[in-house]
Amino acid sequence: MRSVAVAIEHADEGFQDGQAPVSRTVDEVDQGRAQHYDLLAVLLGRAPDRDLLATLGGLRGDDSILGQPIEILAGTSRAAAAEIVAREYHDLFVGVGRGELLPYASYYLTGFLNERPLARVRADLESLGIERDLGMTEPEDHLAILLDCMAGLVAGRFEAEPDAARAFFGRHLEPWAGRFFSDLEQAKAARFYRIVGGLGRAFIEVEAQAFAMDA
Numbered sequence: 001m002r003s004v005a006v007a008i009e010h011a012d013e014g015f016q017d018g019q020a021p022v023s024r025t026v027d028e029v030d031q032g033r034a035q036h037y038d039l040l041a042v043l044l045g046r047a048p049d050r051d052l053l054a055t056l057g058g059l060r061g062d063d064s065i066l067g068q069p070i071e072i073l074a075g076t077s078r079a080a081a082a083e084i085v086a087r088e089y090h091d092l093f094v095g096v097g098r099g100e101l102l103p104y105a106s107y108y109l110t111g112f113l114n115e116r117p118l119a120r121v122r123a124d125l126e127s128l129g130i131e132r133d134l135g136m137t138e139p140e141d142h143l144a145i146l147l148d149c150m151a152g153l154v155a156g157r158f159e160a161e162p163d164a165a166r167a168f169f170g171r172h173l174e175p176w177a178g179r180f181f182s183d184l185e186q187a188k189a190a191r192f193y194r195i196v197g198g199l200g201r202a203f204i205e206v207e208a209q210a211f212a213m214d215a
Contacts, residue, residue, distance in 0.1 A: 026156055034155035036066065036203050037147045043196050044103060045144035047089035050082045065206060069199035076195050084192075091189035100189050101180070105141035108176035117141050121172055125149070128160055128168075143180060146172050166211050174211075178204040 026034070042048075048056065057078035061071025093099040102108075105117040118141040125131070125140060130149065138145060150173065152158045153165040181204060184190055184197030 026154070030154050033207070034151045037151035037154060040196070040200050040203065041144045041147035041151060043193075044093075044142075044147065047086040048077070048080075048082065053077045053080055053082055053085070065202050066199070069195065069202055073195045073199055076192055080192050088189055088192055092184070092187055092193055100187050101183060103143040103180055104139065105143070105146070105172060105176060106139075108180060114139060117172075121146070124168060124171065128153075128158060128164065130158060141172070143173075143177060146177075166214070169207060169211060173204065174208050178208075 042052070054077075057074055059070050059074040059077075061067035061069070061074065091099060092101055093103065102113070104113055105121065106113050106115040109115075109117045118139050121141045128149075130152075132140060136145070140146075146168075149158075150165060150169060153160055153168055158164075178201055181197045181200035185194050185201065187193070187197070190197065
C-alpha cells in the first residue's frame with residue numbers, strides 16, 4: 001500500500017522546476033494539474049515557512065483564469081512575513097478550541113465532524129490501496145489530504161484505474177471544496193489565505209468543468 005500524507009516535497013519541487021515527480025508518464029497538462037493540487041494541499045496542510053514563501057514568490061502567472069491568482073499569490077508571498085502568515089493560519093484553521101474554518105468534508109456536508117463522508121473517504125482510500133500515514137493526526141477528509149490524494153492520482157504516484165481521479169473528485173471534492181475556498185476568501189482572519197481561497201475556488205471550477213466535458 002502507498003501511504004498518504006500532505007505532499008510538501010512535491011509542491012516545492014514541482015513548482016520550482018516545472019516537473020512533478022511521477023511514477024508513470026503523464027502529459028504536460030496533467031503535470032500542471034498535479035502541481036496545483038500539490039500547492040493547495042501544502043498551503044492547507046501547514047503554514048508556509050520562509051523557504052516556501054520564497055518558492056511561491058518565484059512563481060509566474062499569466063492572464064488565464066488560474067494564471068491571474070498565481071501571479072497575485074506570488075506577489076503576496078514576496079511581501080509576506082512567515083510569522084504573520086503562521087498566526088493567520090492558526091486563527092483560520094487551529095484557533096483556541098477551533099479555527100474560524102473547518103476544512104473537513106464531514107463538516108461541510110453534514111454540519112458535524114467524523115461523519116459518513118469520512119467513512120466514504122476511508123473506504124475509497126482502502127479500495128485504491130492508499131493507507132493512512134502513521135504520523136498523520138488529521139482525519140482523512142481534511143481538504144489538504146484529499147487534494148494530496150488527487151495530486152497522486154493525476155500524477156500517477158498511486159496505481160489506479162484511469163478514471164479513478166474523476167471518481168475521487170466527484171465523490172470527495174466537487175460537492176464542497178469550492179464552497180470552502182469561497183468561505184476562505186471571505187474569512188475575517190484571511191489576508192494571505194484570501195488569495196489561496198481565490199486560487200482554490202478557480203481551480204476547483206476548472207477541474208469540475210474539465211471532468212464534465214470528458215464524461
